[in-house]
Amino acid sequence: MWNVVGETAPEMPADRPRYLMGVGTPEDLIEAVSLGVDMFDCVLPTRNGRTGQAFTSRGKVNIKNAQWAVDTRPLDDACECAVCRRHSRAYLRHLYMSGELLASVLLTHHNLAFFLDTMRRVRQSIRSGDFTKFRQEFTEGLSEAVASNSFSQP
Numbered sequence: 001m002w003n004v005v006g007e008t009a010p011e012m013p014a015d016r017p018r019y020l021m022g023v024g025t026p027e028d029l030i031e032a033v034s035l036g037v038d039m040f041d042c043v044l045p046t047r048n049g050r051t052g053q054a055f056t057s058r059g060k061v062n063i064k065n066a067q068w069a070v071d072t073r074p075l076d077d078a079c080e081c082a083v084c085r086r087h088s089r090a091y092l093r094h095l096y097m098s099g100e101l102l103a104s105v106l107l108t109h110h111n112l113a114f115f116l117d118t119m120r121r122v123r124q125s126i127r128s129g130d131f132t133k134f135r136q137e138f139t140e141g142l143s144e145a146v147a148s149n150s151f152s153q154p
């Protein structure tokens, strides 16, 4: 896919928006932007929210995991959405494991806020000429996830 996007995007008119359908993860969006794509739509933030998966600045959080059962932290410390300001991972996990529809609503709300904030930051970094630096820092943050999620609670 990246080979095709990399070959076709530069051939498209520079004064028209470039749309890539069905993509993707936050990392995919940033990769596609680096190849010249402007717009996206995808089910990931909503579908994954409904199935208990949150996208965060430190990677994916599967709210079903037992490790979150008593975790009082928000889904993402760096997120300012209403869900992250008000609810803990433990509460969201409780809702999900109890079959409460509210879990899907809250996880979807966070995921959409995270995707929108990520793209807002992409646009800001392009305007300020710091896209490469932003991309590197964003990617490094995601790789911290694996290490921090495997540790027990502080």
Ligand SMILES: [Zn+2]
Residues within 6 Å of the ligand: 075, 076, 079, 080, 081, 082, 083, 084, 085, 110, 111, 113, 114
């Ligand atoms: Zn959030």
